[in-house]
Amino acid sequence: xxxxxxxxxxxxxxxxxxxADALRPVRHPDAPAPGELLGTHYDHCFGCGGAQxxxxxxxxxxxxxxxxxxxxxVQAAHQGAPGLAHGGVLTSALDETLGSLNWLLRTIAxxxxxxxxxxxxxxxxxxxxxxAEVTAVAGRKIYSTAVGRIGGPAGPVAVRANALFIxxxxxxxxxxxxxxEIQAAMADPDQIRRVxxxxxxx
Ligand SMILES: CCCCCCCCCCCCCC(=O)SCCNC(=O)CCNC(=O)[C@H](O)C(C)(C)COP(=O)(O)OP(=O)(O)OC[C@H]1O[C@@H](n2cnc3c(N)ncnc32)[C@H](O)[C@@H]1OP(=O)(O)O
Numbered sequence: 001x002x003x004x005x006x007x008x009x010x011x012x013x014x015x016x017x018x019x020a021d022a023l024r025p026v027r028h029p030d031a032p033a034p035g036e037l038l039g040t041h042y043d044h045c046f047g048c049g050g051a052q053x054x055x056x057x058x059x060x061x062x063x064x065x066x067x068x069x070x071x072x073x074v075q076a077a078h079q080g081a082p083g084l085a086h087g088g089v090l091t092s093a094l095d096e097t098l099g100s101l102n103w104l105l106r107t108i109a110x111x112x113x114x115x116x117x118x119x120x121x122x123x124x125x126x127x128x129x130x131x132a133e134v135t136a137v138a139g140r141k142i143y144s145t146a147v148g149r150i151g152g153p154a155g156p157v158a159v160r161a162n163a164l165f166i167x168x169x170x171x172x173x174x175x176x177x178x179x180x181e182i183q184a185a186m187a188d189p190d191q192i193r194r195v196x197x198x199x200x201x202x
Contacts, residue, residue: 012115012162018136018143025066025134025142028106030197032062038103041194042185047096054078056093058130060100067133068104069153070097074126085122090148094161097130098144102165105134108198109142109165110172120158122150129153140167170195 032038038060043051048058054077060070072093080086095114102109122128131153132146141164148159174182185191 013113015113016115016143016162016164018141019138022136022138022141022143025105025137027066027104031104031106034062034064036062038062038068038100041103042191044181045096047092047099056089056096058093058096060097062104063131063133065133066101066104067131068097068100070100070130070132072128072130074122074124074128076124079124083124085124085126087116087118090118090122090128090159091116091161093128093130094132094146094148094159095163097132097148098146098161098163099165101132101134101144102142105137105142106198107142107167108170108172108195109140109167111163112141112166113164114161115163116159116161118159120150120156122148122158126150128158129155141165142167170198 040048040050043049046052046055048060049055050057056072058070058072060068063069074085078085078089091114094116095111099111128148128150129152130146130148132144134142134144136143144163144165146161147157149155150158
C-alpha cells in the first residue's frame with residue numbers, strides 16, 4: 001500500500017487512534033498468499049456474496065503483510081443522486097474491504113466504528129480500486145484504514161476510511177442472527193468450513 005496517509009491531515013475520532021501499547025498486526029501463517037482471491041465469507045453477504053443480485057460482488061485479494069486490495073464496479077442499483085453512487089454503498093464497499101483484512105489475521109471481527117471521507121463523486125459504471133491495511137491491534141481491537149481510487153489502482157482518491165473492528169466469537173452470530181439464516185448457515189458444510197478456518201470450536 002502507498003505510504004501516503006489515506007486519512008489525510010485528520011486522524012479521525014479518538015476511538016480510531018490505537019493506544020500507545022498497541023501491537024503491529026501479524027499476518028497469520030495460514031493466511032491466503034499475496035495475490036490470492038479471498039472468495040466470499042457468506043453467499044448472502046451484501047458486500048461479497050454471489051446470491052445478492054444488487055450486492056457489491058466485491059472481490060478482495062490478499063496483499064503483502066496485513067493488506068488487501070479489492071475492486072467493485074458501481075451499478076445503477078447503487079445510485080444515490082442521478083448517475084452517482086450512494087454514499088452508504090461506498091461506505092459498504094470500504095467496510096467490506098476492511099472486514100476482509102480479518103481473514104489475514106484469522107480473526108472473526110465485526111465493525112465497531114467506521115469513518116468515511118467522501119472526496120470525489122463516483123459515477124455509475126466506475127470501477128473503484130480499494131486498498132486496505134491493518135495498522136495496529138490492541139487486545140480485541142483491530143485498527144485499520146482504507147482508500148478507494150478511481151481511474152486505476154493509482155488514480156485519484158475518491159473515498160477513504162478509518163475503522164475499528166472488534167474481535168468476537170462465532171456465538172456473536174449464532175446468538176444474534178435471525179434463526180432461519182443461522183440454521184441454514186449451520187447446515188451448509190461450506191459455511192462451516194469457512195468458520196472453522198477461523199475458530200477451532202464454532
Ligand atoms: C455458523 C454461523 C455463521 C457464522 C458466520 C461467520 C462470518 C464471519 C464474518 C462476518 C463478518 C461480518 C461483519 C459485519 O457485518 S459487522 C456488522 C456491523 N457491526 C455490528 O453489527 C456490531 C454491533 N456491535 C456489537 O455487537 C458490539 O457493540 C461489539 C461486539 C462491537 C462490542 O461489544 P462487546 O460487548 O463484545 O465488547 P465491549 O463493548 O466491551 O467493547 C470491547 C472494546 O471495544 C471498544 N469498542 C466497542 N465498540 C466501539 C465503538 N463503536 N467505538 C469505539 N470503541 C468501541 C470498547 O470501548 C472496548 O474497549 P476497551 O474498554 O477494551 O479498551
